[in-house]
Amino acid sequence: MPAIAVAGAGGGAVASAAPAPRPAARAWQAWRGLDARLFQILFLGSLLLFGALLRDFALRWEQVALAFAAGLAAQAFWIRALGLRNAGYLSALVTCLGTSILVRADSLWVHPLLAAVAMSSKFAIRIRGKHVFNPANLAVILAIAAVPGAWASPGQWGSDVLIGLWFVCLGVTVTTGAKRLDVAWAFLGAYAALLAARMLILGQPPAVLIHQLSGGALLLFTFFMISDPMTTPNRRAPRLVYAALVAAFAFVWQFLLFETNGPVWGLFLLTPLVPLFDWLWPGAKHAWQGAAPRR
Amino acid sequence: MRITAAAALAALSAAAFAPPAAAFCGFFVGKADASLFNEASQVVMVRDGGKTTLTMLNDYKGALTEFALVVPVPAVLKRDDIRVADKAVFDRIDAYSAPRLAEYYDANPCDRRLYDRMRVESAPRPSAGRSGSQEKALGVEVEARYTVGEYDIVILSASQSDGLETWLVQNGYRIPAGAARALRPYIQQNMKFFVAKVNLKEQAKTGYSYLRPLQFRFESARFMLPVRLGMINAQGPQDLIVYVLSRVGRVESTNYRTVKLPANMELPTFLKQPGEFTRFYRAMFDRQAGREKHSVVFTEYFWDMAWCDPCAANPLTAAELREAGVTWVADDGGRRGPGAQPVVLTRLHVRYTKETFPEDLVLHETKDRENFQTRYVLRHPWQGSVFQCVGALDAYWRYRGSVAEREERAAQQLASLTGWDIADIRRRQSR
Numbered sequence: 001m002p003a004i005a006v007a008g009a010g011g012g013a014v015a016s017a018a019p020a021p022r023p024a025a026r027a028w029q030a031w032r033g034l035d036a037r038l039f040q041i042l043f044l045g046s047l048l049l050f051g052a053l054l055r056d057f058a059l060r061w062e063q064v065a066l067a068f069a070a071g072l073a074a075q076a077f078w079i080r081a082l083g084l085r086n087a088g089y090l091s092a093l094v095t096c097l098g099t100s101i102l103v104r105a106d107s108l109w110v111h112p113l114l115a116a117v118a119m120s121s122k123f124a125i126r127i128r129g130k131h132v133f134n135p136a137n138l139a140v141i142l143a144i145a146a147v148p149g150a151w152a153s154p155g156q157w158g159s160d161v162l163i164g165l166w167f168v169c170l171g172v173t174v175t176t177g178a179k180r181l182d183v184a185w186a187f188l189g190a191y192a193a194l195l196a197a198r199m200l201i202l203g204q205p206p207a208v209l210i211h212q213l214s215g216g217a218l219l220l221f222t223f224f225m226i227s228d229p230m231t232t233p234n235r236r237a238p239r240l241v242y243a244a245l246v247a248a249f250a251f252v253w254q255f256l257l258f259e260t261n262g263p264v265w266g267l268f269l270l271t272p273l274v275p276l277f278d279w280l281w282p283g284a285k286h287a288w289q290g291a292a293p294r295r
Numbered sequence: 296m297r298i299t300a301a302a303a304l305a306a307l308s309a310a311a312f313a314p315p316a317a318a319f320c321g322f323f324v325g326k327a328d329a330s331l332f333n334e335a336s337q338v339v340m341v342r343d344g345g346k347t348t349l350t351m352l353n354d355y356k357g358a359l360t361e362f363a364l365v366v367p368v369p370a371v372l373k374r375d376d377i378r379v380a381d382k383a384v385f386d387r388i389d390a391y392s393a394p395r396l397a398e399y400y401d402a403n404p405c406d407r408r409l410y411d412r413m414r415v416e417s418a419p420r421p422s423a424g425r426s427g428s429q430e431k432a433l434g435v436e437v438e439a440r441y442t443v444g445e446y447d448i449v450i451l452s453a454s455q456s457d458g459l460e461t462w463l464v465q466n467g468y469r470i471p472a473g474a475a476r477a478l479r480p481y482i483q484q485n486m487k488f489f490v491a492k493v494n495l496k497e498q499a500k501t502g503y504s505y506l507r508p509l510q511f512r513f514e515s516a517r518f519m520l521p522v523r524l525g526m527i528n529a530q531g532p533q534d535l536i537v538y539v540l541s542r543v544g545r546v547e548s549t550n551y552r553t554v555k556l557p558a559n560m561e562l563p564t565f566l567k568q569p570g571e572f573t574r575f576y577r578a579m580f581d582r583q584a585g586r587e588k589h590s591v592v593f594t595e596y597f598w599d600m601a602w603c604d605p606c607a608a609n610p611l612t613a614a615e616l617r618e619a620g621v622t623w624v625a626d627d628g629g630r631r632g633p634g635a636q637p638v639v640l641t642r643l644h645v646r647y648t649k650e651t652f653p654e655d656l657v658l659h660e661t662k663d664r665e666n667f668q669t670r671y672v673l674r675h676p677w678q679g680s681v682f683q684c685v686g687a688l689d690a691y692w693r694y695r696g697s698v699a700e701r702e703e704r705a706a707q708q709l710a711s712l713t714g715w716d717i718a719d720i721r722r723r724q725s726r
Contacts, residue, residue, distance in 0.1 A: 055552070058555075058663070104661070104663070106662075106663050106664055106665045148662060149662050149663075149664065150662060151544070151661035151662045151663060153547060153553070153661070154549050154550075155547065155548045155549045155550055155551055155552050155553060156552060156553075157552070158551070158552035158590065158591065159550075159551070159590070201483055202479065202480040202483045202484065203456075203476065203479040203480060203483065204480050204653075205653065207650070207653035208653045208654050210653075211550070211653045211654055212550075212654070215550070257516060258515070258516040258517045258518070258519075259516065260549045260657075260659045
């Protein structure tokens with residue numbers, strides 16, 4: 001989930017509207033000028049509702065409410081503690097939604113804890129002015145690997161091609177707004193190529209590939225997690241390489257080592273490459289565009 | 296007033312509700328006549344870290360000479376890794392985890408103190424469940440041969456799927472058409488094949504009229520069931536029930552949705568009549584599976600045997616668990632008897648088709664320890680008369696009203712779960 005531009009990110013400047021005679025063009029510009037995170041919130045929110053209502057996610061509303069309370073409180077704490085002016089609450093909302101959608105627990109304390117830790121990681125773990133971990137990614141990894149009574153259910157979305165396409169549409173909008181479409185497609189392309197190669201080598205029918213690619217978890221990861229502009233390399237070429245490396249790792253993890261949650265682990269374990277790539281190939285850091293409401 | 300609680304009956308054998316189907320994980324090979332069709336396949340899977348023990352129930356009904364079983368396995372199994380298990384293990388685990396009915400009897404509604412208490416559910420008793428050279432040319436290598444109980448077992452490795460198919464045919468296993476294609480993905484992954492047929496002499500010695508379950512264990516990170524192989528000659532949907540015994544928590548699929556069956560609701564009391572609950576469960580499962588387009592894994596039961604107070608059923612004893620392949624419970628010689636064990640049991644029920652399950656079933660263990668059972672409640676109304684309520688008539692009429700309401704709710708519930716005609720249900724209720 002794309003996260004936030006905090007302290008000194010300098011984001012928030014709306015591209016100044018050139019004279020726009022026609023209302024349609026004006027509306028389009030206004031649309032493009034909106035903060036991409038607003039779309040993310042809208043889409044993740046609808047995914048959460050979809051999951052809770054139609055996919056019987058093992059999720060309780062109290063868990064969602066507590067995750068939001070704790071995530072937003074953590075954000076407020078850091079904003080005050082660090083005296084930040086430009087930081088808002090949009091990315092905190094994105095993180096809380098992501099945590100609710102991806103983490104499962106049999107108690108009430110896990111979601112708020114992870115939401116708060118994930119938010120705090122953005123302020124506490126930073127290299128060269130950029131936070132290191134995608135907060136939702138960190139939350140899922142902690143749930144899988146560290147927190148008792150918590151887990152992730154990669155199969156929870158089912159594999160329905162129609163749903164898959166729906167996700168892609170949502171994701172494309174968000175990532176286009178975020179101008180980081182390339183990383184999502186590079187990841188998806190590389191991962192799909194590896195899966196296709198596996199299918200051909202094993203002599204499996206195409207139905208296997210379709211099934212693997214239409215899983216909701218993969219598409220959610222592609223368009224809402226790895227596409228986070230704040231936790232991917234700043235320059236395009238290293239960004240594409242990074243995406244391909246995550247895809248390769250995910251493939252090996254899942255299909256050669258037979259572990260679960262390949263993409264999520266790949267993103268987490270390869271995160272240190274991002275500051276390295278940024279150091280080797282410096283570039284301008286992403287700034288969220290748009291008329292985001294600021295506190 | 297007394298609370299007569301809980302008696303339950305669910306007589307529901309796992310095998311009772313599958314349409315005839317062709318196979319197992321792996322497949323029975325033989326003449327393609329109806330006699331070799333098996334019903335729901337049942338597997339007990341014990342998972343502990345990277346160690347897996349699989350026990351497969353053979354409900355094979357054809358001629359013993361025709362029986363053969365082929366299962367892809369990740370490694371060459373040693374003699375010690377293979378044994379025949381006691382069929383009673385399946386009966387016990389099935390009984391312990393089967394979908395169940397619980398009955399409650401309403402108390403006298405005019406006795407307020409007890410009427411309030413009546414809503415506190417006591418734990419229902421569970422259902423009494425019955426609840427050489429040529430081989431080289433073919434690219435096939437016999438890695439090992441064992442006779443275990445009534446089975447002759449060979450472990451094969453192969454480099455070409457056509458060769459493996461030919462080898463099996465030449466050695467008297469009847470392979471369904473299309474086997475080579477289904478075998479290829481396993482060969483490409485360098486998996487071995489566990490191939491069993493019945494040794495008639497040994498079988499006669501056992502004195503059993505049935506084939507005992509085969510059990511084998513291996514170490515591998517793979518936590519999966521090769522269901523695809525069983526679909527070669529499958530017509531229509533097949534049922535598979537997997538009992539997973541593990542240490543940490545509920546087991547679910549990573550590549551298919553895992554869904555809990557609708558449960559814990561009140562249903563009309565006529566389901567108590569003989570055969571009705573089985574009929575209900577079959578209809579309900581058919582409907583749910585159809586609604587999900589045969590593309591999900593259903594959780595029928597999850598229970599933490601370490602926490603059991605009160606127990607929904609007698610949990611398995613240490614000896615029974617060890618028979619099923621659980622190695623981490625101490626063999627206490629039966630001293631402890633039934634009681635809490637550090638084992639969790641997940642019962643998964645899959646109805647799949649060739650089209651809706653293009654990939655083998657991959658599983659993972661979550662840290663979820665929230666117990667779940669497919670349990671349905673029957674609440675019998677109080678049978679007393681209005682004369683027992685003189686002095687508390689308001690309570691009596693309120694009670695009658697609430698009974699009518701909940702019976703209607705139960706009827707609608709049943710209709711929506713099974714697709715049965717609501718008018719029929721109401722008619723049966725009023726009888």
